[in-house]
Amino acid sequence: MNFPVWDPPMIGGGILIGIVAILHVFVSHFAVGGGFFLVLTERRAYRDDDRELLSYVKKHSLFFVLVTLVFGAVSGVGIWWTIGLVHPTATSTLIHVFVWAWAIEWVFFLVEIAAALFYYYGWERLDQRTHLAIGWIYAGAAWASLLVINGILTFMLTPGRWLTTHSFWDAYFNPSMLPSLLTRTAVAVALAGLYALLTAAVVEPKALRSRVMRYASLWVLAGCAVIPFSGAWYVSQIPPLAREISMGGAPAVTIFAGLSIALSGLIVVLTYFGPYRRPQETSIVTVATIAFLGLGATGVTEWVREAVRKPYIIYGYMYSNALRLDQLAELNAGGVLAQAKWVTLRDASDPDWQRVGYEIFRTECRSCHTIDGYNGMRLMVKGWREEFVDYQLQHLNELKGFMPPFIGTDPERRALARWLARLGSEKPFSEGLAIADGGTVIRQEEAR
Numbered sequence: 001m002n003f004p005v006w007d008p009p010m011i012g013g014g015i016l017i018g019i020v021a022i023l024h025v026f027v028s029h030f031a032v033g034g035g036f037f038l039v040l041t042e043r044r045a046y047r048d049d050d051r052e053l054l055s056y057v058k059k060h061s062l063f064f065v066l067v068t069l070v071f072g073a074v075s076g077v078g079i080w081w082t083i084g085l086v087h088p089t090a091t092s093t094l095i096h097v098f099v100w101a102w103a104i105e106w107v108f109f110l111v112e113i114a115a116a117l118f119y120y121y122g123w124e125r126l127d128q129r130t131h132l133a134i135g136w137i138y139a140g141a142a143w144a145s146l147l148v149i150n151g152i153l154t155f156m157l158t159p160g161r162w163l164t165t166h167s168f169w170d171a172y173f174n175p176s177m178l179p180s181l182l183t184r185t186a187v188a189v190a191l192a193g194l195y196a197l198l199t200a201a202v203v204e205p206k207a208l209r210s211r212v213m214r215y216a217s218l219w220v221l222a223g224c225a226v227i228p229f230s231g232a233w234y235v236s237q238i239p240p241l242a243r244e245i246s247m248g249g250a251p252a253v254t255i256f257a258g259l260s261i262a263l264s265g266l267i268v269v270l271t272y273f274g275p276y277r278r279p280q281e282t283s284i285v286t287v288a289t290i291a292f293l294g295l296g297a298t299g300v301t302e303w304v305r306e307a308v309r310k311p312y313i314i315y316g317y318m319y320s321n322a323l324r325l326d327q328l329a330e331l332n333a334g335g336v337l338a339q340a341k342w343v344t345l346r347d348a349s350d351p352d353w354q355r356v357g358y359e360i361f362r363t364e365c366r367s368c369h370t371i372d373g374y375n376g377m378r379l380m381v382k383g384w385r386e387e388f389v390d391y392q393l394q395h396l397n398e399l400k401g402f403m404p405p406f407i408g409t410d411p412e413r414r415a416l417a418r419w420l421a422r423l424g425s426e427k428p429f430s431e432g433l434a435i436a437d438g439g440t441v442i443r444q445e446e447a448r
Contacts (some may be wrong), residue, residue, distance in 0.1 A: 001322065001340040003088040005362050007370050010373035013086030018306070020082050022299040024075035026191070029184065029298075031068035031112070032142045033192030037219060038064060038119070039135030046128055052208045056387055058123050060199045065120045067195070067263035069113060087367065090156075091314045097171050098152050098161075105148040111141040146184060154180045157238055157309050163316050179234035186230055187298075193266075194294045201284040210279040213287075213384025217276035220290075224268045239315060241401060242308035250402055253307045256300045263297035310402035319404035321367045328407055335409040348411035357419020360412050364404075371423070381424035389424075390417035 008016050038061055045054035081090050095102065115138035122131045153170040155162070162171040196216035203209040235243060246257045270290050275282045313320045323331065331339060337346045343359045350356050361377070363370075370376045381389060393413050397405040406413050 001089075001342075001363060003322075005366050006085040007366055010370060012368070012370045012374050013082070014368060015308075015374050017079070017082045017086055018303060020075055020078040020300075022295075024072065024079055024300045025302055026295050027067060027072040027075065029146075029188040030064075030191045030195050031072050032139075032146050032185070033190070033219070033223070034064050034068065034189030034195060034401070035135070035139035035142045036115075037190070037192040037196055037216075037217065039132060039139055039432060041215070042062075043132060046132075052205075053212070056200070056203055056208065056212055060196065061120050061123070063199050064195075065116055069116055069353045072322050073113070087313060088318065090318060093314060093318065094156075097155070097168065100168070101148050101152060101172065105145055108141045108145040108148065111140060113146060114252060115141060143185070143188075146188070147181060150181045150184055151177050153362055156313065157242065157305070157315050159315055159317060176234055176237040177239055179230055182230040183227060183234055186223045186226035188223070190220050190227070191294060191298075192221065192268075193217060193219025193221075194291050195270075197271075197287045198284075198291055200275075201282070201287040206280060213275040213279040213282060217271050217274075217279075220271045221268065221276065224264060224271075227264065232379045238308065242315075243309045245310065245402055246304060250307065250310075253304055253402075256307070257304045260297055260301040260304060263293050263300065267293050267297060307402075311397065311404040319407075321364050321404060323364070323404070331407050332409070335412050336360065336407060337412060348409060348415055353415050353418055354422070356412070356415040357422075360408065361419065364407060364416075377420060378423050378426070381420045384421055384424050386418050386421035389420045390414060393417055 006013060038057060041060075042057045043055065044050070045057060060355055061357045115134055115417055119131070119134045119138055122134055126134070142408050151174070154176040155171050155174050158176040160170060160174040161167070162174065193216045194217065197213060200209060200212040200216050235246075241249070245253050248254050267290055270286070270293070274290070309315060309320075311319055313322070316325070318324050323336075327339075335346075335348060337343055337356070337359060340359075340363050343363065345352070345355060345359065349361075350354055365377070368375060369380075372378055384392075390413065392399060393406045393416060396403050406416075
């Protein structure tokens, strides 16, 4: 309510955040696990006096630096950009609650960047002991960065005692912090192996390729072996409604939760019977397929983690439309239009009911719903009578537990119901009709 609404056309803000975040998670966890992979593999090469393996590690470190420091850093900025525009109120809350944690994480990130660059450019320039020390500094800083961010992410689903104490430590050491940290660390180890398989698949000679692929496969299998146990621990710590949503409460979420398990299992099977058992026969296509499945598993798992937080964006504190629970009494009594700062009118009894309905839609619904597009409202309410829409709005959180209740006065609710019913009776934008900025239905020819 305190910020203007930013609405990416068709896909909506949530999907945009998801696209950027999933790609970033897939790379950032590699940045953590890959650091340990580099330094432990280098140490192994020195111990065994294996010059071929050492040469592979050097080449892999260039790939590592390019992926993590270039794409990883840019996508990290992209996350801040998207969440700041789509959910500015929640982002502001996270900054205020965790301001010192963010500052500490940025220090770790700077150390991480510097150590990675020194590590790569230190080949042939530093002695073995110093080079390994820099590798360990990188790995430690990368994991410490994960440690800090993990506490902030888990807070959004399990704020725990912070809801009453508002203590930083209660916010950070929330109920799901430790199981999530163990799970993300295991994922980082598995992804380090997946990325290593990609670089190992093109290594020459073939004998070295086989050794490295089998070694990288062990990282994948080791990480995947931990995930079921840490994941079960994590699920036991999340709110009951969140578990119900993933276990049948919302069919789409349940399907994606099952897909996460299925893809993870498929990765284990293909890795074991492919690069681990038959490294010489495993092609780059097979390895790329396994890596793609890893991206898919990462994507659906992160999507489920976000979805089970509904109807909140910060569980028990702020709804997904950025309205806080402690505001409800005031908003239900005085109306959302009277409090919202970025609306064009404030009186729900205004004769222009379409503009009233549209402004309420923008304020309460637009953070999750588009008009025509992903989660589009026109298709959802197609053919619904105004009375039926109004009934749905009166019992929204009872009929759909993953949605917030309607917040506002009775006239505001009826205006939104009338607007939605009209929306559902019109043709989509592509068929000749459009919703103007003010909410009035106009023809595209007139809009031109």
